[in-house]
Amino acid sequence: MAAQTNTLVTAPRIPLMKRRDLFPYMLALPIIIYEGIFVLIPILQQISSSFTSDIFGVTTVKFVGLANYNRMLGDKNFWNSMHVTLVFMIATLTIAVGAGLVAALILNQRFRGRSLARAVMTLPWALPDLPAAIIFYWILNPNFGIINVLAHLLLPWIQQNPKWLVDFNLAMPLVVAISSWKAFPFYSLVILSVMQGIPHELYEAAKVDGANSRQSFRHITLPEIIPTLLLMGVLACIFAFKQFVLIYMETGGGPGRVTETLVIAVYKAAFDSFDFSYGATIGVAGFVMVFVITLLFVYLQRRQAAEAAV
């Protein structure tokens, strides 16, 4: 026992900072602290708030258990928002990532002015959301918007200007189009960078074997970019879910509730009605939705990695 104690006492002490196994953790510490304070605590606070009743200046904060969740599940406006969010998400994902892929395929070709074309393509993405929203709001004004001139040129049989953003049938497609226009350059640039990493020899070999451009795309390009497309898909879902400025500025969730996504519903509950608890409850539902999408992505990525290993 004495010998053991001696051994312990005489064991050389390694300074904390010199222990190599701690070094990575020390590096990660600032971001962990940041995320803890500004992300984790608010999430926990939001979850705890969803179990209370808290309407500012009307009720005092009190614990209500699952009452807000019961209300949410029976609230047809919540289900409408879920539906709208999914439609917006899928439509934006399809159009933005699809357009991004097409743009990347075009910009991957050699042609004169390619660099300029790439720079011009990034403009929508570089433009901040707010000015973009204001520009489209003016373009789409049913009375004075420039789009009315185009509409009458392209569709000479229409008698009256379409109502655009206040039309129940047009509002969602327009919001999707604007969001996709704003987002597609990002997806395009990422996909393009992956395409440029594909060895050119593969295409040359395929050409020698008699493959046409469609076959080259199907058997060389696509397998190489699929992991990136998957990632872009998840990002597109998350970006679409989070989209607030463009939707709120263009339609405010209307007309009626046809563009009222979950984020807009959270905002309306919390900051129009000052019902913070119910806003938090809808927020938790949205959090779960994004979490499930992320898990799905992780699953798909692992499955793909496993298939590649085989």
Place this chain on the structure above:
Amino acid sequence: MAEQDNSNSAKNKNNVSRRDFLKMGAAATAVAMGAPVRASAPFFSRQTKTEVNFFTWFWTEPGRGAAWRTMIKKFHDSQSDIHINESGYGENDYFKTILLQAKSGKIDGDMYTETPDGFLRMQKAGFTSSLEDVVKAAGVTVSKAQDMLRVKGELNGLDIVTVRFGLLYNKALYDKAGLSEPKSIDEWVAQCKTLTVKPNQYGTFSPHVANDPFTTWFTLQQWAVLYDGVWAKGQTPLLTSDPVIKGLKLFKTMYDYMPQGTDAATANKLFASDQIATDMVVSAAVNQWKVNTDDPNLYGNLRSAKPFWPGNKAITRIHPVCVNPQTDKAKQDAAKTFLAWLYKKENYQQLIELCLDVIPAIDGGLRPEYRATLTWADGFDAETAITVPDTLGDFVYYGDELGQVVVPHFQDVLAGNASVEDAMAAAQKEAEALAARVFTT
């Protein structure tokens, strides 16, 4: 080894290390900075001015902001103990921000202004205090309308601007079309039809887009009042009542003569450039068309129609100024001193004239000579006031939630997807569910 150590010590004594240099530098800087502080200490000890933050949206409102700055300068010139600082946001952000700040426990104002419904929330949350001593010090008699600001009989806010809905019209456009002031709702509808020449001129406007939720609901409330209706009585929503249905049907008819899909800010610009003939607006809005217009004759051409609708009523909104009881006592006292000065008859009269307001909050607050200059105010004056709590019943605490029930259904009507009756029947069910939820908890 010992020698080496000694030599190092000796060396260190002669050569200042980088660390010591920094220490000495810091000490010297501290001494240098301390010197003027000590020298100026008597100046600061003489500084007894109390700084008061006045939190309001007025600063950004055309005309009203300049009026308030003039009055505050006059107050500053009249004494040297209190200094009023500007604090606040533009109107649309302000109403949300003040409630969010209050929710977080502290607002940016030692005194602040509120809407009638916002006042009720702030009062319930403990952000108002008695201002009876201010009224006493000012030596004025406040209007009966201010009773809605009383808590246990004591005024907790002082009306600083009362606004009332009315039908404002552009007399030049009316004259050009050979029309005269409407005497009935049917006549108004017919005139709007005549005055609409799309896309250059529109008969009327009322906010209706979803990204303008506050203004849309705020104005829509008046359309039911046009038929002597209210939206709720106590805890009972009245969305299917005859006056509400008639009011919304009138709106739907008038929608054909509006710049559809246009937000209120754009419509205000259209009105400023003589492109909208009539506008159901609050009296305080007139101020903007005196300064923010391309037509220098516009202000002189504005008139308000004498009420031609059943009941002659118009929603009248009292906007109080309150003193924040959660700030320092010295600041509260300073804020009250300022308000007592402002509420003195001659100062109040000057404020109301600079703001181009028309409804006084105190007896004798409006000089007849000034009133005679307001060619646009006759209609507003002839209306009978109805308050926001009278219009919304107990839903006044849930006004925005009720608006979120009504407005989306009404947009269905505007789009032609539903009749007013069907849309309001659906809205009534939702409003009843809202009442069951909020009034039983």
